[in-house]
Amino acid sequence: MDKVIELVKDRRLTYPQKRHELAAAAENSLPYLQVGRRVQELMDSGVLHDLGEGHAPYRPRYILPDYVKFIRQGSRHLDLPAPRDLYEAVNALLILYRNVPSVTGYPVYLGQIDDVLEGFIDTVSPAEAERLLRMFLVNIDRTLPDAFVHMNIGPRATAVGRLVLKLEGELKKAVPNLSLKFSEETPPEFARLAVTTALDTSKPYFVNHAELRRVFGGDDYGIASCYNSLKIGGGSFTLVRLNLKEAARGARDYDQFMADVLPEVVDAQAELINARIRFIVEEAGFFESSFLAQEGLIDRRKFTAMAGFFGLYEGVQAFSGGRRMGHDKGADEMALAIMGRAHDLVKMHKTAYGKVFGGLLGVHAQSGIDTDVDVTAGVRSRIGDEPALYDQIRLQSALQRHFDTGVNDIYIFEANARDNPDGVLRIVRGAMKNGMRIMALNTSDSELIRITGYLVKRCEVDRYFRGEPVREGTVKLGADSIKNNRTLERRVRAVREGDGQ
Amino acid sequence: MKATVNRIIEHSLIDGPGNRLVVFLQGCNLACNYCHNPETQRVCVDCGECVATCPAGALSLVDGRVVHDPGRCRSCDTCLKVCPHFSSPKYRLVDVNEVHARLLELQDFLDGVTVSGGECTLQHEFVAELFRRVKADTSLTTFIDTNGQMSQEALETLLPVTDGFMFDLKALDADKHTQLTGADNRVILENIARTSREGHLHEVRTVIVEGFTDDEAEITAIARLVKGLDGRTRLRLIPFRPNGVKTELARLPAFDRARYESLCLVAERELGGRVVRSR
Ligand code: SF4
Ligand code: SF4
Numbered sequence: 001m002d003k004v005i006e007l008v009k010d011r012r013l014t015y016p017q018k019r020h021e022l023a024a025a026a027e028n029s030l031p032y033l034q035v036g037r038r039v040q041e042l043m044d045s046g047v048l049h050d051l052g053e054g055h056a057p058y059r060p061r062y063i064l065p066d067y068v069k070f071i072r073q074g075s076r077h078l079d080l081p082a083p084r085d086l087y088e089a090v091n092a093l094l095i096l097y098r099n100v101p102s103v104t105g106y107p108v109y110l111g112q113i114d115d116v117l118e119g120f121i122d123t124v125s126p127a128e129a130e131r132l133l134r135m136f137l138v139n140i141d142r143t144l145p146d147a148f149v150h151m152n153i154g155p156r157a158t159a160v161g162r163l164v165l166k167l168e169g170e171l172k173k174a175v176p177n178l179s180l181k182f183s184e185e186t187p188p189e190f191a192r193l194a195v196t197t198a199l200d201t202s203k204p205y206f207v208n209h210a211e212l213r214r215v216f217g218g219d220d221y222g223i224a225s226c227y228n229s230l231k232i233g234g235g236s237f238t239l240v241r242l243n244l245k246e247a248a249r250g251a252r253d254y255d256q257f258m259a260d261v262l263p264e265v266v267d268a269q270a271e272l273i274n275a276r277i278r279f280i281v282e283e284a285g286f287f288e289s290s291f292l293a294q295e296g297l298i299d300r301r302k303f304t305a306m307a308g309f310f311g312l313y314e315g316v317q318a319f320s321g322g323r324r325m326g327h328d329k330g331a332d333e334m335a336l337a338i339m340g341r342a343h344d345l346v347k348m349h350k351t352a353y354g355k356v357f358g359g360l361l362g363v364h365a366q367s368g369i370d371t372d373v374d375v376t377a378g379v380r381s382r383i384g385d386e387p388a389l390y391d392q393i394r395l396q397s398a399l400q401r402h403f404d405t406g407v408n409d410i411y412i413f414e415a416n417a418r419d420n421p422d423g424v425l426r427i428v429r430g431a432m433k434n435g436m437r438i439m440a441l442n443t444s445d446s447e448l449i450r451i452t453g454y455l456v457k458r459c460e461v462d463r464y465f466r467g468e469p470v471r472e473g474t475v476k477l478g479a480d481s482i483k484n485n486r487t488l489e490r491r492v493r494a495v496r497e498g499d500g501q
Numbered sequence: 502m503k504a505t506v507n508r509i510i511e512h513s514l515i516d517g518p519g520n521r522l523v524v525f526l527q528g529c530n531l532a533c534n535y536c537h538n539p540e541t542q543r544v545c546v547d548c549g550e551c552v553a554t555c556p557a558g559a560l561s562l563v564d565g566r567v568v569h570d571p572g573r574c575r576s577c578d579t580c581l582k583v584c585p586h587f588s589s590p591k592y593r594l595v596d597v598n599e600v601h602a603r604l605l606e607l608q609d610f611l612d613g614v615t616v617s618g619g620e621c622t623l624q625h626e627f628v629a630e631l632f633r634r635v636k637a638d639t640s641l642t643t644f645i646d647t648n649g650q651m652s653q654e655a656l657e658t659l660l661p662v663t664d665g666f667m668f669d670l671k672a673l674d675a676d677k678h679t680q681l682t683g684a685d686n687r688v689i690l691e692n693i694a695r696t697s698r699e700g701h702l703h704e705v706r707t708v709i710v711e712g713f714t715d716d717e718a719e720i721t722a723i724a725r726l727v728k729g730l731d732g733r734t735r736l737r738l739i740p741f742r743p744n745g746v747k748t749e750l751a752r753l754p755a756f757d758r759a760r761y762e763s764l765c766l767v768a769e770r771e772l773g774g775r776v777v778r779s780r
Contacts, residue, residue: 388511389511389610390512390610393610413514415780416514416515417514419515422519422612423518423519423521424514424520426610427520427610429609430610433609495515496510496512496513496515497510497511498510499508499510499576
């Protein structure tokens with residue numbers, strides 16, 4: 001109960017943050033759900049980690065409601081008829097957002113907003129449409145102050161998509177996170193607008209639509225939270241991550257790691273994942289009490305679960321005598337072999353109650369958390385040790401193939417890259433052609449900093465360091481990450497670099 | 502076919518449209534006071550002066566010739582600063598096959614290739630051969646960055662295989678041009694006109710230097726010249742910076758930003774959006 005009174009008295013938390021923390025404290029006063037002894041050991045030693053999802057999970061971690069369906073049918077539970085114009089549509093969405101659960105308490109997915117709203121764009125004048133969308137975005141930023149709140153646009157250009165990019169470029173806020181599904185169908189002029197916006201705000205992500213529609217067997221996937229690709233109308237029950245650096249410690253050598261250690265820890269990871277899923281479905285009865293399920297906005301079968309991996313860079317170092325992936329062919333090959341093996345091992349496990357990916361678990365590049373020290377996010381190169389631009393793109397593209405539920409790499413350019421969005425767009429196209437699934441852009445002087453998958457504003461981080469309460473929960477995470485993970489030291493790509501001599 | 506190559510940059514957002522690989526060739530036929538890359542001007546005479554100054558032991562004299570070991574080099578550029586002959590111990594002979602092969606490998610990431618210098622048209626056979634082969638095998642565009650002081654023969658060889666030329670025009674006033682570069686600008690102006698008639702003049706570039714090109718009349722005259730050319734041609738105005746400069750101009754401070762902006766406005770009165778400003 002000490003924890004509870006501490007929270008009650010905490011001066012740094014806003015009221016909603018306090019309430020959220022108190023709910024977590026209540027949940028965590030229960031014993032941890034039942035897991036085997038080996039799983040417990042691996043959690044204790046830091047090989048496996050449930051990302052603080054809680055002892056008794058009562059909702060899926062990530063939910064992607066089918067907002068298109070909602071906008072067509074309205075909601076009985078929310079007493080909303082199907083919207084008839086853009087005013088009603090925006091209002092209905094803002095209401096629904098407040099009722100979409102997730103691990104953070106905020107919706108991690110706001111919808112494929114062009115699909116959702118484009119049908120209403122002619123119900124108002126262009127000026128009204130812009131004002132409405134501006135208010136919509138401002139409302140989202142102020143009422144859902146969490147940078148894991150994620151909106152999608154693309155691949156086609158729409159009036160809504162253009163307005164979102166334009167307004168995001170003007171508003172320059174961390175919320176919402178934004179992804180552009182990018183493909184041959186994306187017109188060059190729209191792609192250029194997206195690059196320009198990204199060089200200013202780090203939004204949107206560029207998502208390889210051709211790759212992901214193949215992975216999901218259709219267009220009905222969304223990018224949620226950090227950069228997690230999941231099925232619309234579903235989501236992910238849970239995410240359990242496996243620390244490759246820690247797991248490597250438990251191995252005698254590389255061969256034994258691949259033959260014995262990795263299979264054993266992935267087995268345990270799957271066991272923990274499935275125990276958590278069963279708790280959500282069977283004990284908490286989430287789908288029985290959720291109006292989203294009752295009204296068909298989500299479907300249990302469209303959920304998957306994520307086996308996350310991180311610390312590949314250090315794992316490779318451990319087995320290669322300190323070689324650095326991206327700079328050494330042998331290290332690159334080892335990185336690819338480890339991830340290939342991890343992928344295959346995950347795919348030997350079924351997802352309890354999940355039918356996505358043939359009912360097998362999803363593979364995810366976990367982006368690290370604020371308290372990680374000396375271990376690199378996902379399959380990225382260590383911050384500050386990124387290789388030459390094209391080497392990085394090629395290695396990351398090859399690694400990203402192993403991830404169906406989210407992976408991302410970040411590219412930061414010098415500020416004057418803004419003068420040449422076409423050049424940056426070419427690099428994005430090249431990356432996609434090489435199989436890169438998701439990439440983020442930014443410039444070195446940007447007011448918005450991409451931490452792992454989410455964004456924070458520099459000035460908000462400064463406020464947090466001064467001890468002031470901050471609106472966005474992610475600011476605290478971001479500030480701690482900057483301290484622990486040298487987030488600000490990512491390699492900056494000069495407008496002229498890469499000595500070919 | 503080979504050329505003397507000062508360096509190759511594989512990712513550039515500032516040497517023509519889009520993202521480009523840039524080959525800098527060694528050797529120049531002008532000697533501009535404010536040259537930012539004076540180490541590209543001349544051939545190395547193997548005097549050996551740079552050898553002892555290298556902190557990494559990457560330079561040595563072998564049989565009277567200076568040898569550079571790229572494996573040891575830390576790219577500190579000390580050798581470039583000390584070389585009294587406007588040269589570099591680091592340039593090397595590169596075969597056109599090597600550049601071509603690298604372009605094939607990187608073509609997904611590139612809009613094109615730019616050859617710069619030095620004065621790259623001094624080695625125009627190499628440039629033309631590279632461009633011919635690039636055009637045969639890829640959709641990359643071919644650009645040349647030149648001081649404009651090239652022979653008729655060079656220009657005629659390059660025009661059919663080059664998508665865009667970027668010409669320096671150091672000054673329009675012939676005396677100023679001679680003071681700045683050691684040569685008048687007659688040939689350069691002819692070449693600008695010829696290239697423009699062919700529709701291949703992408704850009705004219707002028708550095709604004711105090712005491713030389715910083716008066717309104719000169720900038721207006723240059724802008725009018727560009728205005729009279731093909732409508733696709735842009736005028737890039739670049740404020741002087743002392744970085745790398747090896748002559749007495751090294752003592753000049755960076756050109757005043759406010760004056761730079763006002764001279765850009767002067768040019769924009771003639772050319773509107775065709776003026777490109779530097780940040
Ligand atoms: S740049 Fe020149 S001086 Fe510096 S390490 Fe290389 S060779 Fe030596
Ligand atoms: S680079 Fe310059 S200093 Fe060095 S040997 Fe050649 S001419 Fe002499």
